[in-house]
Amino acid sequence: MAAGSVGELRRQALEAIDAAMDLEAVQAARTTWLGRKGPIVDALRSIKDRPPEERRDLGLELNRLRDELEAILSEREGSLEEENLRRRLVDERVDVTLPGRPRAIGGPHPLRMAEAELVRVLRKIGFSIVEGPEVESEYLNFEALNIPEDHPAREMQDTFYLRDLPGLLLRTHTSPVQVRAMRASAPNPLRVICPGRVYRRDDDVTHSPVFHQIEGLAVGEGIGMHHLKATLYEFARQLFGADVPLRLRPSYFPFTEPSTELDVGCPFCHGQGCRVCKGSGWIEVLGSGMVHPHVLREGGYDPERFTGFAFGLGIERTAMLRYGIDDVRLLYLGDLRFLTQFQGSEA
Numbered sequence: 334m335a336a337g338s339v340g341e342l343r344r345q346a347l348e349a350i351d352a353a354m355d356l357e358a359v360q361a362a363r364t365t366w367l368g369r370k371g372p373i374v375d376a377l378r379s380i381k382d383r384p385p386e387e388r389r390d391l392g393l394e395l396n397r398l399r400d401e402l403e404a405i406l407s408e409r410e411g412s413l414e415e416e417n418l419r420r421r422l423v424d425e426r427v428d429v430t431l432p433g434r435p436r437a438i439g440g441p442h443p444l445r446m447a448e449a450e451l452v453r454v455l456r457k458i459g460f461s462i463v464e465g466p467e468v469e470s471e472y473l474n475f476e477a478l479n480i481p482e483d484h485p486a487r488e489m490q491d492t493f494y495l496r497d498l499p500g501l502l503l504r505t506h507t508s509p510v511q512v513r514a515m516r517a518s519a520p521n522p523l524r525v526i527c528p529g530r531v532y533r534r535d536d537d538v539t540h541s542p543v544f545h546q547i548e549g550l551a552v553g554e555g556i557g558m559h560h561l562k563a564t565l566y567e568f569a570r571q572l573f574g575a576d577v578p579l580r581l582r583p584s585y586f587p588f589t590e591p592s593t594e595l596d597v598g599c600p601f602c603h604g605q606g607c608r609v610c611k612g613s614g615w616i617e618v619l620g621s622g623m624v625h626p627h628v629l630r631e632g633g634y635d636p637e638r639f640t641g642f643a644f645g646l647g648i649e650r651t652a653m654l655r656y657g658i659d660d661v662r663l664l665y666l667g668d669l670r671f672l673t674q675f676q677g678s679e680a
């Protein structure tokens with residue numbers, strides 16, 4: 334290679350590097366011109382074939398060219414990397430002053446709020462929670478609770494029976510849990526509440542096929558109506574306020590004898606009479622009574638020695654009364670316009 338052709342080599346290399354517009358192209362030019370198979374290395378290798386007097390100058394020129402190209406390429410790479418970084422900083426810029434996207438924070442459902450409130454009050458009075466299965470035996474749901482075969486509550490139109498599982502049904506009340514709890518603790522005294530989901534074939538403004546109940550049961554020696562009354566009054570005052578008018582009214586349930594219902598003074602009209610209380614000034618909140626001897630026996634207690642009281646109420650009804658809701662179906666629709674009205678009122 335003649336000394337003049339190093340100048341030509343330089344011209345071509347500079348032109349190629351100049352044409353490389355991005356980092357990739359510059360790196361490709363580096364491989365082409367300075368790589369082990371590139372023309373400069375090639376020329377350096379062939380120096381040994383030159384006449385001895387030319388070798389030194391040619392070697393110097395080629396080394397100088399290699400260093401020059403190396404410096405130019407490094408500089409181009411450096412500035413392109415810098416430019417890439419600058420572009421990314423602009424393109425991927427995050428505007429920290431933009432308002433955030435608010436994340437909706439849920440809250441407890443009014444049914445859950447009412448249940449939690451009932452449980453809180455009853456636990457304070459001294460009851461502990463027990464739970465039972467929603468698929469229940471016909472026996473525990475009815476017979477054990479003194480509801481005989483011919484009782485109207487057992488008719489097909491009221492109860493969901495399981496077609497392929499004879500003897501089983503969807504429990505129509507939480508009362509079978511009372512029998513289970515008695516069997517688990519007899520002959521020791523017990524005080525339990527059983528909250529849970531129950532099922533009946535009902536569907537209108539005040540009834541839903543799935544609804545929630547909570548029941549209470551106390552069994553021991555020497556338990557009387559006065560204990561029932563004191564417990565219910567304390568419970569109702571905690572729930573509806575210390576000044577709420579209360580009354581017990583005789584009633585009938587198969588599993589209690591005697592049976593009674595608790596009414597509270599209508600919170601909507603304060604006893605004046607309104608649509609909700611149907612003009613009576615009173616609203617029925619729960620059914621109760623002294624546990625029937627048949628039920629005590631089914632629970633494993635000797636009714637000659639043990640007595641007990643029980644009460645039960647609907648959680649939907651309590652929620653409707655506490656929050657002034659007039660259609661039970663609102664509780665199941667999942668409509669946020671309805672549900673968000675109760676956020677923050679659980680305190």
Ligand SMILES: [Zn+2]
Nearest residue numbers: 599602607610
């Ligand atoms: Zn009223």
